[in-house]
Amino acid sequence: MHSRSATFLACVTACTFLAGLRAALAASALQVTLADVRGAPLAGAVVIAEPSAGAPKSPAGQKAVMDQRNLEFVPDVLVVQTGTAVEFPNSDQVRHQVYSFSEAKNFQLGLYAGRAHEPVVFNRAGLVTLGCNIHDSMVGYIYVTDSPWFGRTGADGAVHLQNLPAGDYTVRIWHPLLDESGPQLSSRVHLAEGAAGSVSVKLTRPLRQAVHHNGADKKWADY
Amino acid sequence: MGRLLISACAAGALAASNLALAYEFDLGVDLRGVAIDATQSRLTGGLGKLRFDGDQDGLRLGYVHAGVRADPTETIRVTAEAYAYGDKDVNAIDLTEAYAEWRQLPSSAWRSRVKLGAFYPEISLENRMHGWRSPYTLSFSAINTWIGEEIRTIGAEYSLDWLGRSHGHDFDFSVSAAGYGWNDTAGTVIGTRGWGLHDRQSMLFGRFANNGSPLPQVTIFADDLDKRAGYYVSAATKYRGLVELRALHYDNRGNLAVKATADGDAIWLTYFDSLGARWTPDEAWTFIAQWLHGRTYADEDVPHNAWSFNSEFLLASFKHGPMRYSARYDRFEMQQTYSSFEYIPILLADDGHAWTLSCSRDFNEHWSVALEGILTDSDVPLRALLGQPMGAREQMLQLAVRYEL
Numbered sequence: 275m276h277s278r279s280a281t282f283l284a285c286v287t288a289c290t291f292l293a294g295l296r297a298a299l300a301a302s303a304l305q306v307t308l309a310d311v312r313g314a315p316l317a318g319a320v321v322i323a324e325p326s327a328g329a330p331k332s333p334a335g336q337k338a339v340m341d342q343r344n345l346e347f348v349p350d351v352l353v354v355q356t357g358t359a360v361e362f363p364n365s366d367q368v369r370h371q372v373y374s375f376s377e378a379k380n381f382q383l384g385l386y387a388g389r390a391h392e393p394v395v396f397n398r399a400g401l402v403t404l405g406c407n408i409h410d411s412m413v414g415y416i417y418v419t420d421s422p423w424f425g426r427t428g429a430d431g432a433v434h435l436q437n438l439p440a441g442d443y444t445v446r447i448w449h450p451l452l453d454e455s456g457p458q459l460s461s462r463v464h465l466a467e468g469a470a471g472s473v474s475v476k477l478t479r480p481l482r483q484a485v486h487h488n489g490a491d492k493k494w495a496d497y
Numbered sequence: 498m499g500r501l502l503i504s505a506c507a508a509g510a511l512a513a514s515n516l517a518l519a520y521e522f523d524l525g526v527d528l529r530g531v532a533i534d535a536t537q538s539r540l541t542g543g544l545g546k547l548r549f550d551g552d553q554d555g556l557r558l559g560y561v562h563a564g565v566r567a568d569p570t571e572t573i574r575v576t577a578e579a580y581a582y583g584d585k586d587v588n589a590i591d592l593t594e595a596y597a598e599w600r601q602l603p604s605s606a607w608r609s610r611v612k613l614g615a616f617y618p619e620i621s622l623e624n625r626m627h628g629w630r631s632p633y634t635l636s637f638s639a640i641n642t643w644i645g646e647e648i649r650t651i652g653a654e655y656s657l658d659w660l661g662r663s664h665g666h667d668f669d670f671s672v673s674a675a676g677y678g679w680n681d682t683a684g685t686v687i688g689t690r691g692w693g694l695h696d697r698q699s700m701l702f703g704r705f706a707n708n709g710s711p712l713p714q715v716t717i718f719a720d721d722l723d724k725r726a727g728y729y730v731s732a733a734t735k736y737r738g739l740v741e742l743r744a745l746h747y748d749n750r751g752n753l754a755v756k757a758t759a760d761g762d763a764i765w766l767t768y769f770d771s772l773g774a775r776w777t778p779d780e781a782w783t784f785i786a787q788w789l790h791g792r793t794y795a796d797e798d799v800p801h802n803a804w805s806f807n808s809e810f811l812l813a814s815f816k817h818g819p820m821r822y823s824a825r826y827d828r829f830e831m832q833q834t835y836s837s838f839e840y841i842p843i844l845l846a847d848d849g850h851a852w853t854l855s856c857s858r859d860f861n862e863h864w865s866v867a868l869e870g871i872l873t874d875s876d877v878p879l880r881a882l883l884g885q886p887m888g889a890r891e892q893m894l895q896l897a898v899r900y901e902l
Binding site: 367368369371373374375380382384385386387401403404405407408410411413483485493494495496 | 605
């Protein structure tokens, strides 16, 4: 009796392990590599893999933080999945008044310091442009997507997305300084079970000039 | 009545700053070592262009500045700025600005703003620090020196902004209109002393001293003698934070039929146009250009006693780590075009230019130093009245040591 139940347990364990292994093997990976118009790695770009079969439902309780430091939004671009609650702490000594009137989210946080406001839930996909009503030069972005598979390219211009189910995907690319539109920003890719896919994109135009406002100083009155 | 209103504004600003839960406070002290070769300063009754008299070499107080910004509600911000200059002022410490600003929380690309109290119209592109100080040079440009001497909005300003950058566009755009009183004497200083180059702002309750010289003293923001509001309208645009352009038309609508007060404060009808551009191509460089052209009248029988005045400057500034290097060239001119003063045998005029070179270093959040050399040549016929040659070359070297809380 003892021996049979041990065999049964071993069997269950093995089956569970194999099922897990099979699922892991079935999941695909995707590497997206971006280059600017000169062929140099493009860092900081948003990459989103949208499954053609439709995105799975967002898990509840996802949280993210968009900080404000030295009169800039940090990070400059935050990518979140639909339904994520984003907190907007103010780490500056001066007070901020964050707002957006983008289609994907229209909200206002009255003048505050520290963590005075409740997190804001972003429940509609799209690009949300953030501003500060006191410091007009502060601009930040929250990219809200239904897909759970997203990332930003590193210094090598690459982002590695893991655990994607096999299937067809549209890979979308966005960067706040992008000066082009066209098919290169939206590629189709098929991921076979357990296989690793890759997409390489080269921009056709130079990025726009980055703007670092030089008023990042609490002693300055105009921003 | 005017004083009462200003006092109420100031008291309100200070009271709000004490009561509100959240406020920001700055306190700054600026001490100067001064080496100067100049005539008597316009600020002490002479016709010198600079902040100090020719015999004021040595250690001087640049300023003590105290500023407070408080937020009594989530959309209203109250600001008060006060200065002490250590000169023979009516009040040892006095307000230069005291106002409340309401900013609508934007729910679309259009945003309304209202300012109420005593504040600067948005003309200067160099006086961008709290307390209307300049990060570039110790001495302001001729245009902004004059704005600091004679111009303040004591009234209300409405602005409508189009927040293009928060709407996916490259431009922000803004139009403003203001009505104000207590600016009847604006024009007296430029019409009698011409242009200056210094960093002393007129205080809301102070006087422009003459120390017994033949030049008129002025209660800069005198009681509203003619009970007629002045106005200005302006437009501004910003391109991605790289370029900012401003235009403004100002008219104090002085009623010249109203007679001077016993103090000698007279109504001057003054209007001017102002244009400005600031270009910040990268983190290191800033270029600023401003132009101002105006006319002023001081007699009921226009065109008797009419003046025209104009000035322009170019400023280039380079920031490298804690160091900032700035250079500015100012051109300025004032000309009385008609005179009915029989006892002044010459027309009032001023024609000159100035070079300003400045270098500053921040040591930490509190301490900084700035070294500035300024050289100005000017022809002022009225100097003959003070027994001086008409033409003068004035120069000054200032080393400022600054502490900010």
